[in-house]
Amino acid sequence: MAGIPFGHVLALSGILVALGVACATARRNLIMILLGVEIMLNGASIAFAAAALRWQQLEGQAFVLFIIAIAAAEVSVGLALIVHLYHRTGSLDPEKFNMLK
Amino acid sequence: MTYPAAADLTLTAAIAATALPLAAFAVILLLTRGFPRLSAALSIAAISVALVCAGLLLVRHGHLETPLEYSTLWMAGGDIVVRVGFLIDPLSLLMLMIVAVICFLVQVYSLGYMAGDPGFARYYAFMSLFAWAMMNLTLAASLLQLYIFWELVGLSSYLLIGFWYEKFSASEAGKKAFVMTRLGDVAFFIGILLVLLNFGNLSILELNSPRAGFLPPAVVTVSALLIFGGIVGKSAQFPLLTWLPDAMEGPTPVSALLHSATMVAAGVYLLARLFPFFSMSPAALQVCLAVGAVSMLLSATMAMVSRDIKQVWAYSTISQLGLMIMGLAAGDYVAGVFHLTTHAGFKALLFLCAGVFIHACGGNDMFEIGRRGARHLKIPMICMIIAAAALSGVPPLSGFFSKELILAALAGRPSPIWLAAGLLGAFLTTYYTFRLIFIILFPRGEAQAKDAHADGHNSEAGYRVMAAPLIVLAAVTGVLGFGGHALGRFLLQGFPGPVPGAGHPTWLPFAALGATAAAVGLAWFEFGRRGADQVGFVERVEPLRELFRRRWYIDDAYRWLLDHVLYRVFSAFCAKNDQKVIDGAVDGLGGSMAAAGRILAVLHTGSVQFRLLVVSVVLILLGLYYFVYPLN
Secondary structure (H helix, E strand, O other): OOOOOHHHHHHHHHHHHHHHHHHHHHOOOHHHHHHHHHHHHHHHHHHHHHHHHHHOOOHHHHHHHHHHHHHHHHHHHHHHHHHHHHHHHOOOOHHHOOOOO | OOOOOOHHHHHHHHHHHHHHHHHHHHHHHHOOOOOHHHHHHHHHHHHHHHHHHHHHHHHHOOOOOOOEEEEEEEEEEOOEEEEEEEEEOHHHHHHHHHHHHHHHHHHHHHHHHOOOOOOHHHHHHHHHHHHHHHHHHHHEOEHHHHHHHHHHHHHHHHHHHOOOOOOHHHHHHHHHHHHHHHHHHHHHHHHHHHHHHHHOEOEHHHHHOHHHHHOOHHHHHHHHHHHHHHHHHHOOOOOOOOHHHHHHHOOHHHHHHHHHOOHHHHHHHHHHHOHHHHHOOHHHHHHHHHHHHHHHHHHHHHHOOOOEHHHHHHHHHHHHHHHHHHHHHOOOHHHHHHHHHHHHHHHHHHHHHHHHHHHHHOOOEHHHHHHOOHHHOHHHHHHHHHHHHHHHOOOOOHHHHHHHHHHHHHHOOOOOHHHHHHHHHHHHHHHHHHHHHHHHHOOOOOOOOOOHHHHOOOOHHHHHHHHHHHHHHHHHHHHHHHHHHHHHHHHOOOOOOOOOOOOOOOOHHHHHHHHHHHHHHHHHHHHHOOOOOOOOHHHHOHHHHHHHHOHHHHHHHHHHHHHHHHHHHHHHHHHHHHHHHHHHHHHHHHHHHHHHHHHHHOOOOOOHHHHHHHHHHHHHHHHHHHHHHHHO
16 A cells, blocks of 8 residues: 555546546536536545545545535436436537526 | 984885885785785785885985985905995985886786786786886895896896797797896896906995096996996897887786886986996997997887887887987986986886777787777877877977987087987987877778777776876876976985086077977878878888888897807807717716626626636636745
8 A cells, every 4th residue: 555655646636626627617518517526526535535544544534435425416416407407408518508697 | 324313214115115015926926816806906005105105205305415325234255345225315216206106007007907817916926026126226225236136127027028928929028038138137247246346345326436436447447338238238229129129028018117117217227326437437438329329220210110009119118218328328417317207107108008009909000000990099099199299309298308408418419420310319209109190090991980999998997997097197298397407406416426517509409399390290291191191201112111120130130140150159069069078078988888898798608617617717826826825
């Protein structure tokens, strides 16, 4: 376990979050936005897990479990919203949903 | 100021005379508008008391060595002192009496003339306002106070000229009178300010005292001319003379009041009031003389072609006011004031008679009135002939004496042109006066057998009410002329200015009488004799008739001036300024705001992802700031 330095793991998690942001802001598809959010959550989870290992504390792992649970709930709600929107408009393009402009 | 022992009664009388008509005005407007008879009674009661007070004042102060002034400080600041109060001297007493008598007679006459008018109560309210303003103007002790009532006189005449405001021409005439007199009043006010700045005092007595002689002559001349501008507007002199003929739109008693004792007389009264002040500037007097002469001749020619009976008298008023101004400007104070007095009597009489005819015949056209049998109305016809003879200067009526005094004053001028103008004016006046009389007396064409008695004044009581003031005025016109010397002595008591010389050439009365007789003869030849076709010699010359009928194109000149100078240049400039400068600034401000908003609105696309991006970028920047910046 000692083979992988903590900094590398943090870098990985940072890259994942950055990829998530890029995915959520750049892809022109609602499902991809949801996926981007998921990736950001996972990047954060990796940071939590690595920190729990680094300081030998279990709270980090507990956080990861919570994040996974919440992410599952969030995906179900988000997908339900997307399905509903698709039914109403027949489109998944986020640019179409600009009625608050 | 020392108050004589008897001062209290005098003061009380002055206050009563000047305050009661105002009280009547207020009560009528506030309480009794629904009760026409009560309103008329109130108004007439107020003016009667004022008349009694004026008579009392005149009797008490028949021998007044020095003018009485009751005044109190109104404003003072630095070198400037303005007082208000009453100034009682022969001139103001005389004028107060004239105003009270004419107002009283006209209000009594109106009982018959205005009977049944829906605005009867309103009419009497305005009449009271008019009387109040004029009496206060008469007794005003300072120029500013005089100016205030001067404007009130203008206001009330506006209200009365436009009394039948449902009629478009009447409301237009009221507006015209108001605006044209206002033009002169602006000059008057600037003149007052000039006097105030240079003299520091607006008291009429002070202005007339030798103290004013220390002012620089240029200042005296300029301020006198500016004040004369107000007189030109008020007394309808050239070039502001066209409002007066239009003011005929008001009820006839109003015209009588306006033309004899109140509105237009106020101008001449002011000139007489400030006579010593004006005398200090020969240049200003010369201008007054010229303006008076031009107005007199112009309006006399206009009267020669008019067919409207009231309009003829209106032109004649302008002409006679011009004559008064000439008399005053020629340096004869008594002559001008005497003619003002006699003119008030016979001009009121002329208008009131005309009112009876108009009432009876239902029209203003003199040919129509003649055809309708106006000569059968004995009392007004005789009274009108008396008044017309007085206007023409036929002895022994009042106009003869006063006119002759003015002509004598004009004869005293170095240049003979003024006397010639005066004699020509007298000739023209007589001509147009007797033209009217002969046209009414000897109607041509199918004489409509309808007697005016039958349909005109079906109420005999109304006729009698109207006839009574006529008889009184005719009697006054008959005897007033012989009071000239007494009046002269009365007026010149304690008079600071130079007493005008009485010497005049002996041939002058004969010349004046000759002009009058020639004019009567000419009028008889053209209008009176059997077989005359009733077309005057000026009416035969088409361009001349057109010139006179269009009032020498003075109104057209104003129209042109308005259209081409005021509207096209001045108004256009203002409109340009409004559009380009003011609108431009406001529009530019708004436009730049909108443009800025449009640029910022690019950030607001409504896209979810764009917001997310912005949030991320801001968070990253904040993170950089928080983590990186402190390390530096």
